[in-house]
Amino acid sequence: MRLLIIGSIALDTVENFYGKVEDVLGGSAVYASVAASNFCDKVSIVGVVGKDFPDEYLELLQKRGIDTKGLEIANGKTFRWKGRYENLNEAITLQTSLNVFANFSPKIPEKYKSYEYILLGNIDPDLQINVISQLKKPKIIAADTMNFWIQSKNESLKKLLKMIDILFINEDEIKMLTHETSTFDAAEKTFKMGPKIIIIKRGEYGSLAIVKDFLFFAPIYPVKKVIDTTGAGDSFAGGFMGYLTGENKLNEQTLKKATIYGTITASFNIEGFSLDKLQNINFEMINSRKNEIQRFVEF
């Protein structure tokens, strides 16, 4: 099956304990598509970049088999984000320059409209809704969101939730969304808002897949050295959706495995800046971590 990913494509400047990288490839659609490309060979992205977007970054995506024909190249500069990490998990945004992203209105190319699997990266819920309105009955729509949209676009987000099947969200964000203090109560309330499958990201405590009739707890894969957590959530969602698209089956077994594969693509991603590590992984490397995780949890 085919997977369409909509999201940001960015040039990131990141500073942390290990150093600083400038104008490197980033953005939710980028991390997600590279992660997904490990599990499914028909991944297309829709997004916008400026005239200054380096060819080598486009080639990096194409080398991973990602179809970039839906990438709009607009007059102006590419979206830029500057952030500094004081600890591993929390980024302080130093600067956000929307540039060409400011007027981005995703136009889904005709041939993508019938794609079966859709991942709406973490962007304005109004844009996410706009994308859905252009599609022809996809099988599965998944969306990622964040605290910023919960606060600033609450009504739009609630409208979006009615239209999607899978929600990716951080643990503190689902509590914020529902005004609940317990994760399980928050999930109950979120089910009533629309999604049938909720994937809660819990940072160093792994993730939790909640479906009406089952729960699945996934631990993290403990990497030796975490370099940069930028894109961890996006590479998680990408690995997850890439696997589901490749399998084209939605059941307890595939949802559990999707959660584990999301965990694994995210674990590689955080071992380097930008796509340094994520772009170089292969199925053998992924499979080896899958076997390790199996040993971490089975009894």
Added chain:
Amino acid sequence: MRLLIIGSIALDTVENFYGKVEDVLGGSAVYASVAASNFCDKVSIVGVVGKDFPDEYLELLQKRGIDTKGLEIANGKTFRWKGRYENLNEAITLQTSLNVFANFSPKIPEKYKSYEYILLGNIDPDLQINVISQLKKPKIIAADTMNFWIQSKNESLKKLLKMIDILFINEDEIKMLTHETSTFDAAEKTFKMGPKIIIIKRGEYGSLAIVKDFLFFAPIYPVKKVIDTTGAGDSFAGGFMGYLTGENKLNEQTLKKATIYGTITASFNIEGFSLDKLQNINFEMINSRKNEIQRFVEF
């Protein structure tokens, strides 16, 4: 095999959202022994109570098959603790009356000195060391501790760590003990202090068993309604050690299962005040939760 448990025996007064109970049975040795009694039929406790200790509480322990002959009945009042929970996990101590516990110096009865498995409940590390010095080469010594001893009896605690095989400790406490911010770095450093097996309790995120050559992540068992978390750590340690004693084998498989059984006895304990729920469980109830957890984590 036989399991000896040393710890506190208390009359607790607990206030929380669900109500208030006064002078109810509690204490680390009590919770741990009742939890352990599900897995092994030779559980003996050593501790001290006052003349005011109700017969019915003694009978409750004996009904569970726990040998209470090592219980010293001293002149004076039983140890009392009063606490209030403002949320589920953090107790505010309102009053601690040591009473007969103030002069407690555990005297291990001759027949207990050759016990194979030992659980030193969370008490003063000097008392824990004193107990070990009376024993005749047990197979496995496990100890629980807490932030209070890390701060006030650091030297004694470090001496204790050299003498034990298994350490039960909270995640924030192992970081405090080692001055590390990463759980895995903290475990590495703790291995150098003595224990070969570290069981890290992570509250709502479950627990983590760390051994030199493997890791095991256990989730919580999500109970419908958490009533009172008093004794959760003790019933975890008791279930864990009870299972190991019953099996009398220490390998990857038994350590993983011990962690799961500890999780399960703790999950029952928090469903009621005092021993209300924990005293009434049986192997079938435990096994049913074991099967559910298996489904929560296997993929």
